[in-house]
Amino acid sequence: MPYRMDLFGGSKLKAPQKTLAQLAARLPGAADEATGGKLLAIPYADTAPGTAFEQLARAWAPFKEAYYYTQRRGFAAPPDIAGLGPHDYALEGAFRLSLLPDRPAGAAHPFRLAGPDGPIALRPHDGCGFIRASLAERMPAIARALRPDGAAPVRVFGQDKRTSVPASALQHYPRSAAVAEETREKAEAWLGSRKQPRLTAEELFRTVTSGHIDGPGAVAVPSGDGRLYVPTLKSETLTGDGGVLVGRSPYDKPNLRPFAAGQVRSARDGDATAAFLDRCVAFQYSFNVAHKSGQRLAADDPTLFAKGILIVVPDQMWPADSPNKRSSTAISTATPLSSSATGPGSTSMCASSTRRSRRAARPR
Numbered sequence: 001m002p003y004r005m006d007l008f009g010g011s012k013l014k015a016p017q018k019t020l021a022q023l024a025a026r027l028p029g030a031a032d033e034a035t036g037g038k039l040l041a042i043p044y045a046d047t048a049p050g051t052a053f054e055q056l057a058r059a060w061a062p063f064k065e066a067y068y069y070t071q072r073r074g075f076a077a078p079p080d081i082a083g084l085g086p087h088d089y090a091l092e093g094a095f096r097l098s099l100l101p102d103r104p105a106g107a108a109h110p111f112r113l114a115g116p117d118g119p120i121a122l123r124p125h126d127g128c129g130f131i132r133a134s135l136a137e138r139m140p141a142i143a144r145a146l147r148p149d150g151a152a153p154v155r156v157f158g159q160d161k162r163t164s165v166p167a168s169a170l171q172h173y174p175r176s177a178a179v180a181e182e183t184r185e186k187a188e189a190w191l192g193s194r195k196q197p198r199l200t201a202e203e204l205f206r207t208v209t210s211g212h213i214d215g216p217g218a219v220a221v222p223s224g225d226g227r228l229y230v231p232t233l234k235s236e237t238l239t240g241d242g243g244v245l246v247g248r249s250p251y252d253k254p255n256l257r258p259f260a261a262g263q264v265r266s267a268r269d270g271d272a273t274a275a276f277l278d279r280c281v282a283f284q285y286s287f288n289v290a291h292k293s294g295q296r297l298a299a300d301d302p303t304l305f306a307k308g309i310l311i312v313v314p315d316q317m318w319p320a321d322s323p324n325k326r327s328s329t330a331i332s333t334a335t336p337l338s339s340s341a342t343g344p345g346s347t348s349m350c351a352s353s354t355r356r357s358r359r360a361a362r363p364r
Contacts, residue, residue: 010071127308
C-alpha cells in the first residue's frame with residue numbers, strides 16, 4: 001500500500017536528543033549511533049480529492065504553518081496506560097465550552113472554585129482550565145484514573161523520580177557568593193550521603209556544574225494567589241523551613257522562581273487547595289472544534305484548536321456563578337483561539353528545597 005509522508009511535520013521529525021547519561025556512557029572513539037525522527041505516513045488512497053480525510057485535512061491545515069502543528073492537533077501520543085484503545089482517550093460529541101481571556105496578575109477571576117474546606121486557589125490561565133467530572137468520565141482513560149476498579153492505579157507524573165537542575169538554568173544569573181556557598185553545601189551533603197565513593201561521569205558533571213541539586217518533578221498549574229501548593233506526594237522534600245526554588249523548563253531564559261517558606265502551603269497542614277490537588281486528576285488535552293455550515297464539514301468552515309491542561313472537578317464543586325453556568329469546560333487563553341495552537345502543554349518543573357533561594361533568582 002503506498003503512503004504519503006509529506007503532509008505533516010512537527011516535533012516528531014526531530015531526532016531524539018541524547019541524555020546526559022547517554023553522553024557520559026559513550027566510549028571514547030565509539031561511532032555515533034544513527035538516529036532520526038519519525039514521519040507521519042498517511043495511506044495515499046485516503047488523501048485523494050473528495051475523501052473524508054482530505055476534507056478534514058483541508059479544514060485542519062489551511063495554512064503553511066499547519067504542517068507543523070497538525071501533529072499535535074490530530075496525532076497526539078496516547079496516554080501511557082496499558083490496554084487503551086484509540087477511542088478510550090478521546091472525547092467526541094457536543095458539549096458546552098467556555099473560553100475565558102487571561103486576567104492580569106492580582107485581578108479577580110470570574111471562575112472560582114470552592115470545596116468543603118474553603119476556597120480553592122486555582123484559576124484558568126494560559127491554556128489551563130477545568131472540566132466537569134461527569135464529562136471527563138466519558139473517556140475510559142479518565143474514568144480509570146478516577147476510579148481504578150481493581151485495575152492498576154495510574155501513576156502520578158514524576159512519581160518516584162527526581163529531576164536535576166541543569167547547568168543551563170544558572171547561566172542567566174550574575175555571580176553570587178551566597179548562592180555559591182549554598183551550592184557547595186548542597187554538593188557536600190549529597191556527597192556525604194553516598195555509599196559508593198566513586199562518581200559516574202554524569203554525577204561528577206552535575207556536582208561540579210550545579211552542586212548536584214535535584215528535586216521532585218511535577219506538572220505545574222496556575223495558582224490564584226501567588227503561593228505554591230504542594231500535595232502530600234511532594235510534601236516530604238518541599239515543606240521545610242528554607243523555602244522552595246522552582247525551575248521551569250526550558251532554560252533558555254531566567255526560569256528559576258523562589259518561594260519563601262511562608263508562601264508554601266501543604267496538604268499535610270490541612271490547606272484546602274493542596275488537599276484538592278491531592279485528590280484531583282489532571283490531563284493534557286488537545287481540543288478540536290468545528291463550526292459546520294451543514295450536515296458535513298466544508299473546507300471553508302472555521303475550526304478551532306487549543307492545547308493545555310484540564311483539571312477534573314467534581315460536579316458538586318462546579319461553581320454556580322461561573323461565566324457560563326451551563327458550560328462543562330472552562331479554559332483560559334492568552335490569545336484568541338484560531339487554527340494555530342495556543343497555550344502551553346504540560347509544564348515540566350523541578351523543585352528543590354533551598355535555604356537562600358530568594359537570592360538565586362535575580363536575572364541579569
